[in-house]
Amino acid sequence: TFAHEKATGTFETLLTTPVSDAQVVLAKFAGSFLFFLIAFLPALSYPFILEHYAHRPMEVDSRAIISLGIGIGLFGAFFMALGCFASSLTRSQIVAAMITFAAGTGLYITGYLSDLPPSNPQWWHHLLRHTSMLRHMEDFSTGILDTRHVLLYLSLTGIFLFLTYKSVESRRWK
Template sequence: MRATQSLIRREFTAYFLSPVGYVALFGFLVLTGLLFNLALGLLTEQGPRGVEYPMQVLLGGAESPNAALVAGVLFWGLFPAVTGIITSRLIAEERGTGTLESLLTAPVRDWQVVCAKFVACFAFYLLLWATTLVYVPVLADLHAEWQGNVTVYAAVLVVGLVLVVLAKIGFWFELNGWLVLLLGAVGTALAVTGGYLHATKDAEHLVRVTANIDPRPVVTSYLGVVLAGAMFLALGLLVSSWVKSQLVAWMLSLLLGLAFVLPALLRWQFDTGSVWYPVVYYVSVPEHFRRDFTRGVIDTRPLVLYVSVTLCCLFLTVRSLEARRLR
């Protein structure tokens, strides 16, 4: 457990010690900032123009007006590029510098190496999307009102959050791994349980939050972003285990990632009753967001695709490292 923690910490910190992390962060902030500005302009538009689902614009899934459609093509064209930048250095750099052999001879299993690198890049990916949370109050038109009523469920929620923070601090200061894991698990369980009961059972809340726009598309959109991002990151990690050059790894991960993006452009070529139409929809990530996630709908088919491809790519990455060890 301690070795895995050290690997996760090393890989995550490396994003802020090299230009790779800052390039990905800068490109991502510019792209999402432009899309947010477009969504805000459509929300305040007068007359027949406007937008029905603001998250469609932010995630590049709107069909009209033309500017939103162009933004959608730009967003999903650059999305695999950003995830490719995040994962390109993870194993390819180790192979290029010759440090992979020393890592594989260390007292750590191959699956621990792969899991540590995936968790680190996934945490950095979540950090990128955490910066977009400042857009949510505007897109959902949220209003908060302080009630000042402390209940048992609210106290459980606060205790759970405190335990999660303590687990995070213990992780960075390399305390006992099992203790950190226990604190994180218990804290998460208390926070989720207390938050759910507080929202459903308590008549009065500490803070009453109201939204003039349906908040469900925001929740489902971020759920889709998290799982789809995990799939693209796992795919990039697999590619990074094949080559020595970071540039080649980035280009290959971009090409493979576009295999889940470009089918969205082919949907106009098939009739909705065609046999190929469901196949194109199933592998087309932009279509999942345009038709489901950004509208507040959760379809289990995309979820199965994201989870299965993620697990398959991680398994193949472990096998790739094992094959290199045998050589």
């Protein structure tokens, strides 16, 4: 993480290598995202293993499994980008983890806040409903691959990677 690089004093060395800041950010993101995928991908096989070894015949909806896998992959990419950004802001890995956890928990809670009775500003209720990660995962888990959700996660991932790039780039001038 960037926080670890700063804490150990290797961040300056990293910035003097013959690669651009964007390449550094993308490499850090790709490494963390690849680790996430390697840890997560075996879980996609569990329903098929269960189907094979079940005593009673059952049918697994492979489209729903694939859709959920894509959704969780996009969700993971977003959180990896958010974590990279938080890590670029601080020297402490623990603080970066807490920032990422707090932001993720806040986004998760919006799903529950959207279930409350609509408040006076109707636009606020609609905003909470449309940004609810719970609602997105419900769609992904039922096999609905809504392009709005895909674009939202890709956009958020891109935004946080761009913010990380700008944060790393600003360190060059300090």
